[in-house]
Amino acid sequence: MNNIKSALITGASAGIGLDLTKKLLAEGITVIAVTRSGEILDYSHLELTVLKGDISNEESIKSVAQQVSQMGITIDCLINNAGVGVDFDTEVPTAAALNASFATNTTGTALFTEALLPNIADGGQILFLSTIMSLLRAASADSPAYRMSKAALNMYVVMLSQRLSKRGIRVTALHPGWVQTRMGGDKAPTTIEQSVNGIYKAITENTETGKFWNVDSAGIENY
Numbered sequence: 001m002n003n004i005k006s007a008l009i010t011g012a013s014a015g016i017g018l019d020l021t022k023k024l025l026a027e028g029i030t031v032i033a034v035t036r037s038g039e040i041l042d043y044s045h046l047e048l049t050v051l052k053g054d055i056s057n058e059e060s061i062k063s064v065a066q067q068v069s070q071m072g073i074t075i076d077c078l079i080n081n082a083g084v085g086v087d088f089d090t091e092v093p094t095a096a097a098l099n100a101s102f103a104t105n106t107t108g109t110a111l112f113t114e115a116l117l118p119n120i121a122d123g124g125q126i127l128f129l130s131t132i133m134s135l136l137r138a139a140s141a142d143s144p145a146y147r148m149s150k151a152a153l154n155m156y157v158v159m160l161s162q163r164l165s166k167r168g169i170r171v172t173a174l175h176p177g178w179v180q181t182r183m184g185g186d187k188a189p190t191t192i193e194q195s196v197n198g199i200y201k202a203i204t205e206n207t208e209t210g211k212f213w214n215v216d217s218a219g220i221e222n223y
């Protein structure tokens with residue numbers, strides 16, 4: 001059931017974030033979209049506000065949180081979509097890859113979420129774009145910084161779900177499929193439209209908290 005009136009999504013300039021923004025707006029939801037440039041190229045909508053934000057930068061996170069508070073809007077659904085994948089073609093973790101991956105996928109995502117918590121409605125939800133690649137049962141030698149940064153994010157999801165249960169806020173880690181985006185590349189089997197429809201299904205139909213939702217199987221799976 002969709003009782004969501006407002007959503008905030010990060011990384012809305014491209015890929016899954018951009019099309020999910022359009023899907024949410026088409027479903028009648030008011031959207032605050034966060035992009036590093038502060039705009040979405042060649043797109044506008046009456047119910048869309050675009051804020052400038054880099055989630056790997058604490059000052060920038062503070063600025064977004066302040067602007068959301070000033071807007072006086074309560075967010076029913078926070079979607080932590082922004083993410084980077086910088087070492088898909090290697091098996092050797094480097095300091096640069098680990099730092100860049102954790103800065104956005106883990107530290108930045110967690111600090112952004114913490115800053116926005118006062119603006120999230122009791123009974124609302126927080127969705128995190130994770131990946132099947134982060135699960136121990138799917139471990140493989142490639143993409144070490146990406147896998148480790150998202151695995152740490154999964155731990156935050158479970159911990160946060162416990163902390164927020166008294167506010168009735170549902171927290172979910174989600175695998176969007178292997179998707180045809182800048183990150184997923186053109187060999188990916190899933191179109192952005194298919195992925196976005198699957199994510200919307202998770203937003204509107206999942207009733208559990210602290211769990212891992214796989215868009216490929218359209219349901220909850222074990223971590």
Ligand SMILES: NC(=O)c1ccc[n+]([C@@H]2O[C@H](COP(=O)([O-])OP(=O)(O)OC[C@H]3O[C@@H](n4cnc5c(N)ncnc54)[C@H](OP(=O)(O)O)[C@@H]3O)[C@@H](O)[C@H]2O)c1
Nearest residue numbers: 011013014015016054055082083131178179181182183184
């Ligand atoms: N595509 C897949 O197959 C796949 C599979 C599993 C999980 N995921 C996850 O799904 C999410 C979206 O991926 P995608 O495929 O849509 O990737 P994408 O096309 O590369 O888009 C990533 C988005 O994140 C933004 N971003 C990156 N770092 C940011 C930061 N520090 N602050 C704010 N925005 C930032 C990018 O902004 P700029 O345009 O400014 O760079 C862009 O809007 C990611 O979390 C990814 O890990 C993707």
